[in-house]
Amino acid sequence: MGAIITLSLLGILVLYLGLYKAKNALLPVSILGLLLALGFEAYYWNVEADPLYSGMVIFDHFSLSFSMLCIALTILILLLSKEYFRAISNNIAEYYTLILFSLTGAILVCSYHNFAMLFIGLEIMSVALYILAGIRRNDKASNEASLKYFLMGAFSTGFLLFGITLLYGSTGSFDLAAIKQHIVDNPTGISPMFYGGILLLLVGLCFKVGAAPFHFWTPDVYDGSPILITTFMSTVVKIASFAGFLKLFSMVLVPLNEFWTPVLLTVVIITLFLGNVTALMQTSFKRMLAYSSISHAGYMLFAILSIGANSASGILAYSAAYGLASIVAFGGLILVKRQVGSDHFESFNGLGKRNPWLAFSITIAMLSLAGIPLTAGFIGKFMMFSNVMNDYHTVLLILAAINAAVGVYYYLRVVVHMYFMKSEAEQTVSMPVNFQVVFVVAVILTIVLGVYPDLILRFI
Amino acid sequence: MDNLIILLLLPVISAIILAFIKTSSAKWAALVLSLIQLGLTIPFICHFVPDASVQFAASWDWINSLGIQFQIGLDGISLPMLILTNGLIPLIILASFGHDQKGGFYGLVSFMQAGLVLVFISLDAFSFYVGWEAALIPIYFICALWGDGDRIKVNLKFFVYTFFGSLLMLIAIIYLYQQTGGRAMSWTALTGLELTEGAQNWVFWAFFIAFAIKIPLFPLHSWQPDTYTHAPSTGTMLLSGIMLKMGLFGLLRWLLPLTPEAVMQYGNIALIMGIIGVVYGSIIAFKMKDAKRLIAYSSIAHVGLIAAGIFSFTQEGIQGAILQMINHGISVVGLFFVIDIIQRRTGTRDLSDLGGLASNMPILAIAFLIIIMGAVGLPLTNGFIGEFLLLKGIFGSAWNGVWFAVIGGTTLIFGAVYMLRFYQKTMLGPINDGHMSVKDVSGYEVLVLSILVILIILIGVLPNGLLHLSEASVTQLLENIK
Secondary structure: OHHHHHHHHHHHHHHHHHHOOOHHHHHHHHHHHHHHHHHHHHHHOOOOOOOEOOOOEOOOHHHHHHHHHHHHHHHHHHHHOOOHHHHHOOOHHHHHHHHHHHHHHHHHHHHEOEHHHHHHHHHHHHHHHHHHHOOOOOOHHHHHHHHHHHHHHHHHHHHHHHHHHHHHHHHOOOEHHHHHHHHHHOOOOOOHHHHHHHHHHHHHHHHHHOOOOOOOHHHHHHHHOOHHHHHHHHHHHHHHHHHHHHHHHHHHOHHHHHHHHHHHHHHHHHHHHHHHHHHHOOOEHHHHHHHHHHHHHHHHHHHHHOOOOOHHHHHHHHHHHHHHHHHHHHHHHHHHHHHHOOOEHHHHOOHHHHOHHHHHHHHHHHHHHHOOOOOHHHHHHHHHHHHHHHOOOHHHHHHHHHHHHHHHHHHHHHHHHHHHOOOOOOOOOOOOHHHHHHHHHHHHHHHHHHHOOHHHHOOO | OOOOHHHHHHHHHHHHHHHOOOOOOHHHHHHHHHHHHHHHHHHHHHHOOOOOOOEEEEEEEEEHHHOEEEEEEEOOOHHHHHHHHHHHHHHHHHHHHHHOOOHHHHHHHHHHHHHHHHHHHEOEHHHHHHHHHHHHHHHHHHHHHHOOOOHHHHHHHHHHHHHHHHHHHHHHHHHHHHHOOOOOOEHHHHHOOOOOHHHHHHHHHHHHHHHHHHOOOOOOOOOHHHHHHHOOHHHHHHHHHHHHHHHHHHHHHHHHHHOHHHHHHHHHHHHHHHHHHHHHHHHHHHHOOEHHHHHHHHHHHHHHHHHHHHOOOOHHHHHHHHHHHHHHHHHHHHHHHHHHHHHHHHOOOEHHHOOOHHHOOHHHHHHHHHHHHHHHOOOOOHHHHHHHHHHHHHHOOOOOHHHHHHHHHHHHHHHHHHHHHHHHHHHOOOOOHHHOOOOOOOOHHHHHHHHHHHHHHHHHHOOHHHHHHHHHHHHHHHHHHO
């Protein structure tokens, strides 16, 4: 709970700092506050986990590890923001505040124990993002992204809320434990209303994580938003949504898995193919990452399909790998775009010569996203495949293998452009210190987690 | 120093050191480091007792929460492969001296060596897979960065093709891992599983396709000629000399013991694929004008015969296969080196533009002749022993072995024809006017060629040392699957 309070207060504090023109204090204060929140979460690690505040939230190892991952990733993203926000707007304080509020929502989504909290968390997380997506007020793409995100988000929240209502209608409770008890007590007498509720929840959550066929907003929103906001959306927000998704389905609705598994299986297969095949056809690096994030959502849904005990640690490892690699990829894009002015693959031409370290970092990130051994991405993929194999979805695995091979193709395209193509512009790409720090941390973590994954798998 | 892990760590450390050397002294550093690696391998060869046991075994806890341990060790099948890897890489590095490469290049070679060593010494499926992929990344960069022609497209095809195979293998590995209850990845645990017939069948095909792509066996070979042709000569040597042995080795170490019943059921298909490859590769090689392409197709023929020997399930066949893997490594490195020498001097490797080089390059002509003798398997060369054992093994196999041996035997004749044609078109006949002033080999080139020639004759005359190493392990392998 300490983390949630800290972050809420921090958001307001940062807003006041902006009011009093203390622009240089914004970043240090935000980082310190985040570290404090991280410390609170770590402190709760050894405390007995019981639902708190009339069963509203729970801080068990599952919630804490995902919250800590979200906070850590936010720290990395904010470190990248030093020059970035200043370049696009005068009101920098709003950025920090909104990101912090959104993070607060994300942590609530990770730790809910009551549907009311899930809904509030998702809304806090999303509303801040609707503004962030459109924060470049004079940019048409940014406005379009914001509007699309808002409309789609509101739509999906409607589904979600309706689902929650139906579940409440048939069980008489918002509490996860009570709902689970209801399922266990009435193995045969589950009302059709309850099943309807599950379907609607599934649709709402698939919207939030950007799984096909509810993914239509993702590419445009990711493409139109400022790059750092896209980074935040595709890492922290996505990971938190998955944590919420996983908690609901693999902890509460597990006994009914025969009902929702076929539905989810269809969603997974469509998501994998759609994300991958469309990513293959992109000419813009940013859009490629947007579509590839759809296919990653497909892989992460594997964890929800499998009901084994390892699914939580699997999705945590996958999220960590995916988050770190995405931050490097988007960070690299910021630097390249700043100099070349375009986010097409061609802008990366000759980067191997123009800035070998940047090219190396992006290569490691791409290999991790593609799931090549010795990177964290491989461990994530291994865990996902392994969990699904546990339940004998062999056909799904074969399809996933085909998709992974397709994925390698488009991830390597960046590498091809960086190393094997000559650039017209010969000047080097400079790399500010804060970028260097973030990249070094992310690359080292990616390799360390890839070589010694126990560090993260032990968590849950 | 009697811990195998040193052979894995040294190349990784070398790779990091080499990556930072920006001057042309990188090649010397690379050579010295690879010679140290070779020197460290020798004690293991000397202390190896040629029985069927796993020696120098070591294991560490790796991923405790998944029950995965890091296990390595040597037996009579992996030791020859380790000798091949650590012996050939110094030669390959020496052979690249004419290209003046920088540290990054040699760093990748060293990193690849680490992957190859891991594949050969690992005794758990997880580290085997890690090594398998870790060898692929550096060779992709070597081929795509320093290759020629349509290198980007060709290597992307190579990468995606082999990666898809690897993923199939990964799925099979995960399946086996789940069969142990998600607790063990070790070779002993996985081979000890009692799999149902259906499970064996698909695990067999998943592993077999992964290995067959890497080897490559007909009809999964389509990445190979282009990749070999457009790779830099060092890359081609690494690919054909060592890397494809990963696939053949994988058959022996993993496929045969894992799914013995499926192997007995489908082994004849694999045998036929190998024999088709022999005939197909030989015929196409005969038609090729590009020297590199010629050797690429001849390589398909050679590895086809090796695979057929493995699937003959006879003592001679498998021992011959292990010996022939080493022989093929030596001869193919020699052949690609000769092509490299010719290309650097004349600027072409097109057979129709070449000829008569023997008059200006007598030393090369002699060495080249001996290497070709080895490649076609003339008596007193290493190729003879290998091919003889392979054919004898195929002859004795349970499925119409006689006919396969007869068809495979024609490869010897075919091989002689296209290899001699290759020799004649480059060394004999009228010389191209532009090539009147080419100089004979000198310095490091003579050194590389002499070492290769000595090895070819030495193994040809005294093959027992190498055969003795693998004898007991192969006997045990055959007992286990029958």
